Amino acid sequence: MSEPAVVQQEVAAHLFVPLDSSLTDQGLRSFAGIWNRFRQRQGADEPVTAWIPTRIPDHLPDAPLHGSVPVAAVQADKRLDQAIVRRDHEILGLSLLLGAAPGRTWPDLRRRLDELVGPLGPAHLGGVTLLLGKKPDATAGKLELSELGTRDERESMRNLSLLGTVPEDSLLGAWAWSNGDATEMPVFVRYLMHMTSVRHQLAGHSRLADGGSRAFLRPPYGGGGTDRELTGPAEQLRATRHSVERAWDNACRALRVCDPAGDTLVATEVLDDDRNFVGWFTEVLDDELAQVELVRDKEAPDVPERAEQxxxxxxxxxxxxxxxxxxxxxxxxxxxxxxxxxxxxxxxxxxxxxxxxxxxxxxxxxxxxxxxxxxxxxxxxxxxxxxxxxxxxxxxxxxxxxxxxxxxxxxxxxxxxxxxxxxxxxxxxxxxxxxxxxxxxxxxxxxxxxxxxxxxxxxxxxxxxxxxxxxxxxxxxxxxxxxxxxxxxxxxxxxxxxxxxxxxxxxxxxxxxxxxxxxxxxxxxxxFDTGTPVTGPPPPEAVPQILLMGRLDVAGGKGLDIACRALGKAVPERSHPGRWELVARGVPEGESHAFRTMAEKWIDNPAVHVIPRPYSSDPQEVIDDVARASLVLMPSRAESFGLVGLEAITAGVPVLVSSRSGLGMLLTETLPPDQVERMVMDVGATAREVKNDVTRWARAISNMMWSVSGAFQQAAEVRKTMADRVTWHAxxxxxxxxxxxxxxxxx
Structure with missing residues (x-):
């Protein structure tokens, strides 16, 4: 039986150029050329709205704190074809739409799009082509997303199809082009933008592996980007990994906003493949960094052994x-x-x-x-x-x-x-x-x-x-x-x-x-020069444990509510019950049942299993708790110092620390900014700020747990730095x- 015909066939392309690169001017000239060709060949001379210019200005508008800002927009007669330029922080996006009309088919539209765009040069992050269409038998309220051709993350252009049902224009448009009359970049397109950044990092990493000397550092939102020389292999690998980690974090946030319930797509193979790709890439970077450091240690000159061991x-x-x-x-x-x-x-x-x-x-x-x-x-x-x-x-x-x-x-x-x-x-x-x-x-x-x-x-x-x-x-x-x-x-x-x-x-x-x-x-x-470091992360087949320690008789000060709510949001979607375990050491005697009930209510996700444990005066029990953990949390609203976080650091276990603690202040003063950004988290400390706190900590937990082996490697670096610089002897x-x-x- 033949497949039902896809009607109302359209093609959209989303291209991205970084604004913080040494090649930015070249990328802007490329966009200007594509823009002019589109206007001439498609007869697109009409404004989309009265307040958005029809030409790309010499001076781009400032990026908003959240979302994107339109820079220029044009359309052909009857809104058949459209083009829009948007700025999303330090990325400029050019989007082209060749709309549906009698006689227009995907092959013809793709040929025309290729003529308009041409090959992408090194100034581009890359781009995505979306074949859009309607299937008469498609499920109402659902979209079908699929990868076209052979998937290759090294290619600068990615090819996808996104199909909806015939009566529903708004859902398909909201994902692929615009949400009604809004001119802001659709959230799913923002997801594709960040995934394009990850693919760009793979291409850059491949060039470095072939003897190149430059790596492009894509920082998180709010940071000043840079395209700079990275002198040593270890620095190159760390910069690349950090860029991948932040781009993936931003991609996941966009996807959660785009589809909060997670039920719009008929199947999630494309998203699952993206997750697997990022996981594979970070593991490759971690392995290569470990090899570089092993060789460096072997080649290092002999030095007198430190007195303490x-x-x-x-x-x-x-x-x-x-x-x-x-x-x-x-x-x-x-x-x-x-x-x-x-x-x-x-x-x-x-x-x-x-x-x-x-x-x-x-x-x-x-x-x-x-x-x-x-x-x-x-x-x-x-x-x-x-x-x-x-x-x-x-x-x-x-x-x-x-x-x-x-x-x-x-x-x-x-x-x-x-x-x-x-x-x-x-x-x-x-x-x-x-x-x-x-x-x-x-x-x-x-x-x-x-x-x-x-x-x-x-x-x-x-x-x-x-x-x-x-x-x-x-x-x-x-x-x-x-x-x-x-x-x-x-x-x-x-x-x-x-x-x-x-x-x-x-x-x-x-x-x-x-x-x-x-x-x-x-x-x-x-x-920080005490404690026995763990030999590495817990075995991958074991259920990951996230540890919260302290006197947990009151939730407010230690941030138990923040930790629980954040875990419920951070655990991967579609996880089976008990995917993660929260071990809470410090529950008052006789209150384990009430504690677990309260924690489960906050978590609101069966994928996180709660294990209450009483306060223990046995130091070895605390050492064992930390050694079993994949991550230690210290989301305190008020913490004069934070010995719990110190215990984790001296053991070489990943930890997230409240910026409102004395420990958070010390780490901020002592560690490089990229390490501080990964492990020191803000806590608003008021009821009004709980939602923002939870979002912030959920994102950080997700980053740490996405690559546990990488998190442990970073924790080992933090332990060494702190043990060298902050000692009991001093x-x-x-x-x-x-x-x-x-x-x-x-x-």
């Missing part, structure tokens, strides 16, 4: 009880020189192992680093186990049990301790409101010759709003908490804010007259130098 040490270490921190906490073995006198330091802590949270982990790393940097250190803790004492002793740290009969909790830390060997500290360290009051009493009442450093870990005016129930007067509570935090800074030699965000808060507070006497800030960062040395400078000269 915590990863290797951990592999050789015998297994320990799960309660003890991993051997990977070993700090760089860089001791103070003989000319540096050891500083006697008393650190006041509530615990050694991390049963109560991240502050204990921070303190443990810091103490180990202080000893490695030359301190004579003793740590005062509320209570002490033999296992904790043994662990600390391995790193040269002495723990002193403050527990006494009749005294409980923090009260034990207030009393004068009977320190071993008559130890008299010259520096006392306390952490926030947890051990800051006890440290102040130890320094001012018991060891009056000592100086005190007070660590600032939180900013109550930000975080407390997301932690307290609605019936509490949060304003009054945060005011009291803020006053208490900053009052503890009084009398300290220096206040030590952890990160730039807290330093900024302290500097602002010191402008108030009553707080002028606050100790000046001495900002430090936790080090933090410890900064503290000890401060103590030495403030001490009176010795004979």
């Amino acid at each position: 915590p990863e290797e040490a951990s592999r050789a270490e015998p297994s320990r009880s799960a309660e003890a921190p991993s051997r990977t906490e070993t700090m760089p073995a860089v001791r103070g020189t003989s000319s540096e006198r050891p500083v006697r330091v008393l650190v006041v802590a509530d615990e050694w192992f991390s049963k109560a949270g991240g502050l204990s982990t921070f303190n443990r790393h810091l103490c180990i680093a202080l000893v490695a940097a030359g301190a004579d250190l003793c740590v005062l803790v509320e209570k002490l186990s033999d296992q904790e004492r043994a662990h600390a002793a391995q790193h040269g740290v002495r723990l002193h049990n403050a527990a006494r009969p009749g005294h409980i909790g923090a009260e034990t830390l207030m009393r004068r301790p009977d320190l071993p060997g008559g130890f008299e500290p010259e520096l006392v360290i306390g952490h926030g409101r947890v051990t800051g009051p006890a440290a102040r009493q130890q320094s001012e009442d018991h060891f009056r010759g000592s100086k005190r450093l007070h660590f600032l870990h939180v900013e109550p005016d930000q975080g407390e709003w997301y932690k307290l129930p609605g019936e509490v007067d949060v304003g009054a509570h945060t005011a009291a908490r803020t006053k208490r935090e900053f009052d503890l800074c009084r009398g300290a030699l220096r206040t030590v804010p952890v990160g730039a965000r807290l330093e900024n808060a302290l500097l602002r507070e010191r402008h108030a007259r009553r707080h002028e006497a606050l100790g000046p800030p001495l900002r430090i960062y936790p080090g 933090a410890a040395t900064k503290l000890l130098d401060c103590a030495r400078e403030s001490a009176p000269p010795t004979d």
